[in-house]
Amino acid sequence: MGRYVIRRLLQFVPTVLGTMFLLHYLTSVGIQFSANPVRALFGERAPSEQLLQNVAERVGLGDPCLERKGDPCLGLFADRLEGIFLHFDFGVNLRMRPVTELMADALPYTLRLVLIAIVFEGVVGIIAGVLAALRNGGFVDYLVKTSTVAVIAVPSFVLGFVIREFVGVRFGNVLRGSGLPDWVATGLFSPGFKPDYPWATLVIPGMVLGAVSLAATARLTRTSLLENIRSDYVRTAKAKGLGQKRVIGVHALRNSLIPVVTFLGVDLGNLMGGAVITETIFNVPGLGRLVVGAARSGEATVVIGVVTFLVLVYMLASLLVDLLYAVLDPRIRYE
Amino acid sequence: MATELSASAATEMTVEAFGGVPGADASAPPLEVADLQVEFRTRAGVAHAVNGVSFHLDAGETLAILGESGCGKSVTAQAIMGILDSPPGFVTGGEVRYRGVDLLKLPENKRREVRANQIAMIFQDALSALNPVFTVGFQLAELFRVHRGTSRRDGLQRAVELLDMVRIPAAAQRVRDYPHQFSGGMRQRVMIAMALALDPEVLIADEPTTALDVTVQAQIMSLLAELQRERNMSMILITHDMGVVADVADRIAVMYAGRVVEEALVHDIYARPSHPYTKALLESVPRLDQKGNQLSVIKGLPPNLTAIPPGCPFHPRCRYVQDNCRQPPVPPRYDVAHRHISACHYWPEVRGDE
């Protein structure tokens, strides 16, 4: 096990550097082939080269390599890495406010949202998948199969929007007239985030965020369990005279959940992408809305900084999931 | 000794000894299969996997079931154990009697008690037959914990004893290892330990050595033979390898297309095979003194189980075939000699041919 952990850690470092460089290269090439984002600050007015250069340097986009198309900008890359890992500096926005400040404000909301989504997707997804597999061919199975495909096919921004309108606005209005407690009518069924109810108003957005992943989790659990039920070791367990509950609940399930758990870890990346959409629709002041807002207003440095942070978080989570996988599957430990 | 006890005490003792299976009769053979029929309902049609298989097993004896892939031998074993994948498999007829009690008519919870306690099974590929995420100790101890209510610590203790019994070195350490950490032969020993844990009366071994190499094969077979002798346990050995059978079995039943086509004592089958299929099987074994000649094969393929030919199922490939072989009914079990039956209309000719 120790050797596996060390190997994973050693693989982790170059991968992090590689991804950081990929992000860096994508953005540098993008800037090289279009205009320097700093220009957008000046709107219609054409600033002098000197002024442009000064402003650009102050926000970290002043390196002359950004003028040369195709230059990998290694100097800039080294500076950025130094900033991130030694000073925890993710850049500044065009008004010189540190991105880390902006992120600190936004982070708690995104964390809550993602937490709700993961719990929702994990619990409901696994239960639905198990039920569908156990009653294979039955009504529950059919229901799970069709509803999951439908949910996956609907683009999440459409799904989120429709739910917001029907559940948050229409249904919410109905509830707000009736005598239900406030946290339900105004909190739970709110069409958007309200600071008065920081958790309640995030429940539905969290569920929307987790919806597609839930569908995938349910399908994966179902397929995995169905496969394992037909495996040789389950036949042996039955031959040992073990009851159905133990055969499926202990033997089959333990093996079936391994790919599901690893999927939940990988899914974190999708949740981050999805959070961008969900926060925009439900007006949650989290990291996603921050990124979209910055993208719309051309604040390239903020976009780069926040995405870099999110990618680092995702890679850390992937590493933890990899280690967890070794705990769950003994065959991996001794590779 | 039984005569000295009162009748009710004797019955109780019997019931106790036979795992609470009501009506178990100590004088009946440990296993009797009568006209078993199993079919598989698939999209491509109904496959008749087992079509009237009958045999019995006495205490302490080894019956080998021999046949090609697809002849129904594994399905028979699974039907006896009650672990058929159902759907698509269904037992549609016949009886499986343990000590006189028809297991097929027992409720599932009683049937479950018979498994592992009275009749146990080991499988071909020990790597896939053992759960990869639990230790060997856990999987062994489980039997005691579930069937006998043993504590976790005692269960583990029993697991170590079992590993010792099947000659796995350093049992106390290895009990904490996972199946993939054992070699093929060791894994098969673990499976044997698991099957014999609760001291069953019958062991069904489904191709236990097919996945192992020859030297390991010999070790496993001799281990099985020794354990069987110690416990006076009956064994059904399912295989397609005739070399293994000769040393180990007392009787052989040859199966084809879901039927027993010949059954006899071991030496009789090798000396005087009385069914064309058996004869062809024996002839197809390569022999050193035939070096330089062409290998003899059985022409054709085993029948598609959804469309078994009428009459004798072997007739398309048989060199003794006559017209009436192609018509129904299926040849009955003819008595050929002492404890020797053959399902061929022309067995005298087959038997006489040398």
Add this chain to the structure above:
Amino acid sequence: MSDIGAARAEVSQVPTTTGGMPEAEAPEQRERSASLWADARRQLMRSPVFLIASGYILIVISMALLPFLWTRKDPRACDVVFARQGPSAEHWFGTSIVGCDYYAHAIYGARTSLIIAVCATAGVTLLGGVLGMVAGFYGGWVDTIISRVIDIFLALPFLLGAIVFLTVIKIRNVLTVTIVIVVLAWPVIARIMRGSVLASKHLDYVQAAKALGATNTRLMFKHIMPNAVAPVVVYATILLGTFVAAEATLTFLGVGLQAPAVTWGVMITQHEALFLQHPGLLLFPAGLLFGTVLSFILMGDALRDALDPRLR
């Protein structure tokens, strides 16, 4: 990939195919070609789900290629005077927020959406397929490098990467969106192809061909590929749907194609605010989009079932 993308990865449960040698059936029965692809084709033709789904896709393709078959109106002939009218004989689905014929918009919108999806899928499959095949086949340090590169790309969530790139590049047209998708999504196919090739490499018939002196290219293309390519085909089908949705999502976020481009994503984004008064303006393009994505997924599912040797 985006949430949709990875969800689809699990939806498809990409199989690793093994074997695939043509087998002769028992002599008494008619000889049918039993190769993997022939069997799959037969099974697909009998699957109602597959037929309906591919029928829908064919309709959408005809909308893209031959829009004049579906409408005579010009989607850009817009007059604000006629804005937001309900369905009528003149405008079958009413008019948009700026007075264009909504039905015509939807028909022409199919074209852009499909072009992006098809080109992106082709690019991803080509790039990812080749790299995956090379990595799986040659092994060694080639494999190590390519696998590391795949890991690096996969660490970047699709939407985030797309937002970053499209923000700095500022030009939003079909080409840039397609390039972004290809650059970010090729690793998924590469990984599948690599796994598939690795599984096929050790099969006996490949070893046999090698022993008979087949060159590397011949081994790769004639022996390994027909088998290894099955999971890739399944996933590529699903990717077509994913990319249609992804393009619309990027438009919604403001980094994809924007008005006056004619796409379903633009239609949905522009008419969101009017949902409660004129729900049709949102539901019509959303429904078309949903139908397209769903059809591709169902086709991919059916393909996967047809190509999985274990389910036969």
